[in-house]
Amino acid sequence: xxxxKHFHHESGFFQWDNVVPQKLExxxxxxxxxxxxxxxxxxxxxxxxxxxxxxxGGHSMLExxxxxxxxxxxxxxGTVQIGDEISEVNPYDVVFISPNELHxxxxxxxxxFGFICVIPILEK
Numbered sequence: 001x002x003x004x005k006h007f008h009h010e011s012g013f014f015q016w017d018n019v020v021p022q023k024l025e026x027x028x029x030x031x032x033x034x035x036x037x038x039x040x041x042x043x044x045x046x047x048x049x050x051x052x053x054x055x056x057g058g059h060s061m062l063e064x065x066x067x068x069x070x071x072x073x074x075x076x077x078g079t080v081q082i083g084d085e086i087s088e089v090n091p092y093d094v095v096f097i098s099p100n101e102l103h104x105x106x107x108x109x110x111x112x113f114g115f116i117c118v119i120p121i122l123e124k
């Protein structure tokens with residue numbers, strides 16, 4: 001089933017039609033909201049597209065897992081740790097994270113930091 005979800009930029013926050021933001025409250029994560037833009041509900045067979053919004057000082061979990069990540073920064077400034085290296089990222093920078101690579105995103109500014117992240121759907 002093909003779909004279009006229209007984008008809205010209200011009050012400085014990124015939002016799409018029919019996408020419910022999920023504030024992540026998990027140990028190791030701080031100030032992160034996840035939006036599943038395309039996924040299981042859209043019957044996407046191979047990939048999941050997500051948008052992450054990190055509040056100032058927010059960060060994702062420092063983790064590694066079997067799926068690769070393709071990321072494009074849309075808003076703000078942050079850092080990405082890949083392995084032992086930490087790099088600054090800005091709007092329109094793209095990041096590839098290899099499978100099983102240790103990684104973490106952090107918002108290092110006083111403004112929100114937002115990025116799209118695409119991952120493959122792993123076979124169970």
